[in-house]
Amino acid sequence: MAMRIAITTGGGDAPGLNAVIRAAVLAARARGWEVFGIRRGYSGLFQAGYGGVVVLDEAAVRGITHEGGTILGTTSRGNPFSFQVTQPDGSVRTVDRSGEVIDRFREMGIDCLIAIGGDGSLRIARDLARRGLNVIGVPKTIDNDLDATVVTFGFHTAVQTATDAIDKLHSTAEAHERIMVVELMGRHAGWIALFAGLAAAADVILIPEIPYRLDRVVEAIEARWSRGHEYAIVVVAEGALPLGGEASYLDDDPGLKRRLGGAARLLSRQLRERTRHETRSLVLGHLQRGGAPTAYDRIISLRFGSAAIELAERGRFGCMVALEPPDVKAVPLADAVRHLKTVPARGDVVRTARAVGISFGD
Numbered sequence: 001m002a003m004r005i006a007i008t009t010g011g012g013d014a015p016g017l018n019a020v021i022r023a024a025v026l027a028a029r030a031r032g033w034e035v036f037g038i039r040r041g042y043s044g045l046f047q048a049g050y051g052g053v054v055v056l057d058e059a060a061v062r063g064i065t066h067e068g069g070t071i072l073g074t075t076s077r078g079n080p081f082s083f084q085v086t087q088p089d090g091s092v093r094t095v096d097r098s099g100e101v102i103d104r105f106r107e108m109g110i111d112c113l114i115a116i117g118g119d120g121s122l123r124i125a126r127d128l129a130r131r132g133l134n135v136i137g138v139p140k141t142i143d144n145d146l147d148a149t150v151v152t153f154g155f156h157t158a159v160q161t162a163t164d165a166i167d168k169l170h171s172t173a174e175a176h177e178r179i180m181v182v183e184l185m186g187r188h189a190g191w192i193a194l195f196a197g198l199a200a201a202a203d204v205i206l207i208p209e210i211p212y213r214l215d216r217v218v219e220a221i222e223a224r225w226s227r228g229h230e231y232a233i234v235v236v237a238e239g240a241l242p243l244g245g246e247a248s249y250l251d252d253d254p255g256l257k258r259r260l261g262g263a264a265r266l267l268s269r270q271l272r273e274r275t276r277h278e279t280r281s282l283v284l285g286h287l288q289r290g291g292a293p294t295a296y297d298r299i300i301s302l303r304f305g306s307a308a309i310e311l312a313e314r315g316r317f318g319c320m321v322a323l324e325p326p327d328v329k330a331v332p333l334a335d336a337v338r339h340l341k342t343v344p345a346r347g348d349v350v351r352t353a354r355a356v357g358i359s360f361g362d
């Protein structure tokens with residue numbers, strides 16, 4: 001049966017989104033199906049005259065496997081279950097527009113929605129599936145914090161970008177005999193910090209899963225100095241927190257969702273006071289989400305996109321494509337978003353880091 005597919009990309013972008021779109025579109029077109037892209041998450045559906053819906057054919061997806069970002073655009077503020085509408089007086093009202101989303105898809109004759117997203121977007125997808133929409137999810141996030149898949153696409157690229165950045169910090173830290181504190185993304189999971197910190201030979205890695213003690217961080221750094229290595233690299237996940245304390249948040253968006261940030265700045269100040277070494281901090285920020293996906297991310301994204309169409313063909317709705325080596329399989333969407341996938345504090349990657357002398361400040 002010829003199908004009509006819609007594709008959305010929601011939440012923060014991640015390298016590999018375009019590769020997923022390309023594979024899904026080409027796999028669908030090869031079956032003689034039609035594909036439509038919804039611009040900016042679900043927001044495109046609310047634009048007058050379907051102005052936010054685009055036809056995705058072979059020409060639309062040519063040459064985009066290696067491109068970062070998403071040709072469909074995305075938003076972190078487009079949840080149709082709590083859609084934010086700005087009133088004429090400037091105030092913001094939250095309305096449930098999920099019914100409209102389902103009606104629009106019905107009007108368009110959509111047989112299956114492919115929702116490419118992280119935990120927020122896939123929760124929306126799960127809820128739309130519960131309301132009767134045929135949905136297939138694709139796990140996207142640089143944070144790698146989605147359960148039920150070994151890896152999400154985008155993570156590998158973020159780790160590579162962060163690794164390259166930390167590699168460069170070594171020489172300047174050594175030249176100035178400084179402590180460099182670098183803050184990496186990942187929300188409440190320490191995957192990016194752990195992997196990049198290990199790959200780039202950081203001296204200290206602080207992650208949310210292992211609350212740290214400042215004393216221990218100081219000890220690790222002073223021990224390094226006393227061995228004659230008079231500089232140090234501290235990698236801190238944005239969600240890292242001291243034992244008995246809290247993660248650092250920015251207060252630049254009053255009234256809106258609190259954003260993590262400030263961990264490196266705080267730690268850098270504390271280390272300067274406690275060690276008397278010169279310290280500098282930096283936040284790698286959205287660089288981790290930008291640029292071309294690595295070969296690994298391109299391939300996993302292409303596999304996910306193609307697998308999503310195979311699932312649609314088999315009528316496996318309400319599922320998410322997931323990597324379960326050596327295969328890409330289907331898992332229930334609900335399983336993917338039930339728990340945040342965090343770093344196992346006693347897992348082999350943490351043990352490996354400890355084995356090569358990296359301190360977790362615990």
Ligand code: F6P
Pocket residue numbers: 012076118141142143185186187238259260289
């Ligand atoms: O979830 C991806 C992510 O990049 C997180 O690592 C980070 O905390 C957050 O998004 C940043 O969001 P925004 O782009 O809205 O600042």
